[in-house]
Amino acid sequence: MTAAPLIRTSGVRKFFGAQAVLDGVSLDVRPGEAVALLGGNGAGKTTLLKIVATVMRPTSGTVSVAGHDGAREAEAVRRVLGFAGHGAWVYDDLTARENLKFWTTLHDRRASEDELAAALAALDLERAGAARVRTFSAGMKRRLSLARLTLFRPLALLLDEPFAGLDQRAKKWLEGYLEAFKARGGALLMVTHSFGRELGVADRIAILAGGHIVLDTPRAGLDPDDLQRLYAAHAEDVA
């Protein structure tokens, strides 16, 4: 028997003015599964991620996470979600450790000093833990936002370009973290433009174009050349 989806979007439409960015998007992500969402610039990938995260409301259609309706039970959805969008959610004048402490407290995720230290160490930030984030590079800020996610212990993860700006070591760590997350039964929906190593984590590839999911296929057996061909055939034709 197939497990019920942890993330489900059903007929999601989103209009900005008269323009439909999403026009009936339906997508499921099951426990232990990772879906990579591909698409050109302006295809609506980030918009879809924000709608699932309950940051943005759909014009119509429904979204649910772990069985909670995004419109009526946004509070319950937020409790089980981990979201890393384009912004790193960091305050430049706080230290890395203070940033983690602030977000875990605000989000009711109690984290001990040891857990904070472990999260920083996992992302190679232990020596920068007491430094103000103002002094961090973009990649370090990105790593700090990933350290925050590990402390949130979510059921479902929504990641927008998670590998962007990371060095090789951090990319390897993230791959390991996401594989372990899936193994624990978590559901992952990630937006990416890359056909590189990040797709190795994905179990399914979904291509968003013209406001629709134009392709939703298992990744297994597809090499990068196949993916390029599929992307060209589906995303670029629609665009």
Place this chain on the structure above:
Amino acid sequence: MSYARRAFVVAWKDLLVERRSKETLNALLFFALLLLFVFQFALGPDRERLAGVLPGVLWLGFILSGLLALGRTFLVEREHDCWEGLLLAPGDKSAIYVGKLAGNLALMAVVETLVLGLFVIFFDIDLARAFPGLPVVVALGTIGLAAVGTLFAAMTAHIRAREVLFPVLLLPVQVPVLLGTVKATEALLLGESLASVAHWIKLLAAADVVYIVVGLLLFDVILEG
């Protein structure tokens, strides 16, 4: 407990950021100093004339400093999309409002203390006879200003013309607070007792309660957009 802890952590974060960056505090102190110089030159040394306008001038200083400080409340949340983090925080969002309000009150208390000290120096006024009424009036007036200012700062945080819109929205709503504070300050500086301005104190307290309750009720809606 969770509500109080979340309100506290927001206030702690805002004050820590301000203590380290000193962006708002430095600007406010410089602004207050300039304002006092301008008033000093405009009003001259005529003590009778000064006595009549001093309460208004004092509160003009507080209000203008407050407009600068409160308008910046949510700018820090726009950097690195921290606003999303606040929005996705579980639980009653009014805890964030309470934290922001507490941070703003602490910042304004520092600025107002310094402005008041500079007023004494610049205008050679005797504040001793206005005690203990003046701190009560200043505290109530500041709470009213900050309660509405914090709410409107959240409302205008994503608006392009927020620098114009923020005072346009805030000042009309502040009329009861301005009226009460200026009248009460005038009476207290003339040596009248706290009991004689009790009606103004009641007006200020009532306005504060209304503004805070409205802020608590509406903040969630504003944050959700």
